[in-house]
Amino acid sequence: TKAGYNTASYAEYPSLIRGGHNTFEIHISPKENSIVKKKKIDVLVCLNPDTYNFHKERLGDESRIIYDKELFPADFQAPAHSIEVPIKKIVRDLKGSTVMMNTVAVGASIALLQWRIQDLFEMIEQAFGDKGEEIVAMNKSLAQAGYDHVMQYAKEEIITEFAPKTITEPQMVMTGNDAFSLGAVTGDCRLYVAYPMTPSSTVIERLASWAETTGMVVRHAEDEISVIMTALGGSFGGVRSACGTSGGGFALMNEAVSLAGIAEVPLVIFLSQRPGPATGLPTWTEQGDLLYAVHSGHGEFPKIIIAPGDVEEMYEMTADAFNLADIYQTPVIVMSDKHLSESYWSTSKMAYDLFSKSYQIERGKIVRSVEDEAYLRYKLTDDGISPMLIPGQEGRHYQTNSYEHDEYGHSFEGAENRKSQVEKRDRKNETYLKTHFKVPQTYGNLEEADDIFVTWGSNKGVILDAMEYLEGEKKKVAMIHFTHVFPLDADVIAPLFKHKGRYILVENNSRGQFGRLLRQETGIHIEEKLLKYDGRQFFVEEIINYITARS
Numbered sequence: 001t002k003a004g005y006n007t008a009s010y011a012e013y014p015s016l017i018r019g020g021h022n023t024f025e026i027h028i029s030p031k032e033n034s035i036v037k038k039k040k041i042d043v044l045v046c047l048n049p050d051t052y053n054f055h056k057e058r059l060g061d062e063s064r065i066i067y068d069k070e071l072f073p074a075d076f077q078a079p080a081h082s083i084e085v086p087i088k089k090i091v092r093d094l095k096g097s098t099v100m101m102n103t104v105a106v107g108a109s110i111a112l113l114q115w116r117i118q119d120l121f122e123m124i125e126q127a128f129g130d131k132g133e134e135i136v137a138m139n140k141s142l143a144q145a146g147y148d149h150v151m152q153y154a155k156e157e158i159i160t161e162f163a164p165k166t167i168t169e170p171q172m173v174m175t176g177n178d179a180f181s182l183g184a185v186t187g188d189c190r191l192y193v194a195y196p197m198t199p200s201s202t203v204i205e206r207l208a209s210w211a212e213t214t215g216m217v218v219r220h221a222e223d224e225i226s227v228i229m230t231a232l233g234g235s236f237g238g239v240r241s242a243c244g245t246s247g248g249g250f251a252l253m254n255e256a257v258s259l260a261g262i263a264e265v266p267l268v269i270f271l272s273q274r275p276g277p278a279t280g281l282p283t284w285t286e287q288g289d290l291l292y293a294v295h296s297g298h299g300e301f302p303k304i305i306i307a308p309g310d311v312e313e314m315y316e317m318t319a320d321a322f323n324l325a326d327i328y329q330t331p332v333i334v335m336s337d338k339h340l341s342e343s344y345w346s347t348s349k350m351a352y353d354l355f356s357k358s359y360q361i362e363r364g365k366i367v368r369s370v371e372d373e374a375y376l377r378y379k380l381t382d383d384g385i386s387p388m389l390i391p392g393q394e395g396r397h398y399q400t401n402s403y404e405h406d407e408y409g410h411s412f413e414g415a416e417n418r419k420s421q422v423e424k425r426d427r428k429n430e431t432y433l434k435t436h437f438k439v440p441q442t443y444g445n446l447e448e449a450d451d452i453f454v455t456w457g458s459n460k461g462v463i464l465d466a467m468e469y470l471e472g473e474k475k476k477v478a479m480i481h482f483t484h485v486f487p488l489d490a491d492v493i494a495p496l497f498k499h500k501g502r503y504i505l506v507e508n509n510s511r512g513q514f515g516r517l518l519r520q521e522t523g524i525h526i527e528e529k530l531l532k533y534d535g536r537q538f539f540v541e542e543i544i545n546y547i548t549a550r551s
Helices: 049-058 087-093 098-112 117-131 133-153 176-186 201-214 224-236 247-263 290-294 311-328 338-342 349-358 415-435 457-472 490-497 513-522 540-550
Strands: 006-012 023-029 041-046 059-067 082-084 171-175 191-194 217-220 241-245 267-273 304-306 331-337 344-348 441-444 451-456 477-482 484-486 502-507 528-531
Touching (some): 059 098, 087 098, 171 176, 176 201, 176 267, 176 311, 224 241, 224 247, 247 290, 290 484, 338 457, 451 457, 457 502, 484 513
Parallel strands (some): 059 082
16 A cells, blocks of 8 residues: 555454464555455465465466475475575574564565565554564564565566555555444444454454543443343433444344334444354355344344445445434444455545545434423334433433333333334334435446346445456446345335346355345346355456356
8 A cells, every 4th residue: 555556455364263374365456446356366475385285276377476495395396486585594593583474574575566665664663663672673674684585586576567656645454344443433433332253353442442532432241132232221321332243143132133123222233244154154254144134133123234345335334324323213233244344455545534524413303302291202203203312301201111112111012002103113114215225336337238246245346346357358247236235225226127237146145145135125036146155255256257158
């Protein structure tokens, strides 16, 4: 990013406290807003033989390999364009720690890409500054040694396409979880509660590190039931509240999701998906919990589900989620997955600054006083939304619990009352669809496209990259990307599915869950599906190959 390029990175690691095969992929592109999550590896840094053996199938004819022969078997046959760097010897000679082998490898990589070593020094100072000048100096020396070795012995392997550019606009690098955290701060969240569960865990870590500055209360509860009940208590008390988890933790929260539904208490829930069922693959990615989120909580009650497609959308839609929760006094679930949550992306700082300045807090009918002599907490209204009085107002009180209730909040089992309250709550859906439902974003020309991708959430970027390549090959392609995934407005959506092109559902699960939801809510059926469910996100080549194989 300091060299002026757009970047995205992705970590793969096993579900172990320590050890196993760990990788960190960095994808670099000179193109604006490009994600470039491709399968082919251009530079592979091998700190052990497993790295080469596990990833050699992803190497191309021109791929570079950085390795240390001291770490490999004596009979290892290095392929073409391999660069032998004595990483372990450099660390030993400079009296560094074994863990600092990474720094030597980064220095070598910087040289291979023709980037400025000074930029790396600045990052070393930022990363290790609190560990003392000795550690900073040691890491700089190790990085310089790796850099110098490539410049002296492997200059012919330098990749010239990525020479440093002039940065024209300030960039930030963040994960999807960072973006959710920023959105929560912008959205005036005052209480965040969680029990750490991959891949949502870094949200509580980030918000806790900011708590002294933001004034937000950040609580690590003993389990997920306590998590959501604490968050509901905060919201009932009048402050914007949120909680976060993944699939297994969300399972424990489900009864309280129903409580939020019948008590009509606002709540934002961050649900970052990983492959299930049960423990599944805790450190990998999937979009397998959509229908679970839609049907979460027993009984019928309104909820809103949002699935941002990138970090910018995550930031903006998270802040908006707090408005929606307050306006509709209902749970709003913000969905992510390991791919979006834990990947790092470069993004425009200007876009964040503009949104934060223009963002307006909307609390709907949450009020601090009422003029009516008799306060009706669950008053029957045309839009389904009743005035919610923040507790503690002199001379005013009301009941809120898990029972069906009359307009005052008193438990009541009358048939007509039950029917009226169910219909009142359901009218929130109608109001939301008319007022706040976000029409899916379209990319490309739907009218002219031969192939139209239909997707949701984090698949957005890889499909956009594939589309750019396919359009260069004279293919006519387009995409419909959903972020507001439930409820759905059939009248608004239907015209998008009237074109001549072949519609292809693209999802990171085995059953095409959004396709099922789309058919359930709108009657629209997508026959053709491109599904991936091996715990990995889509790569751009997989989208491209699917289209070219059919042509």
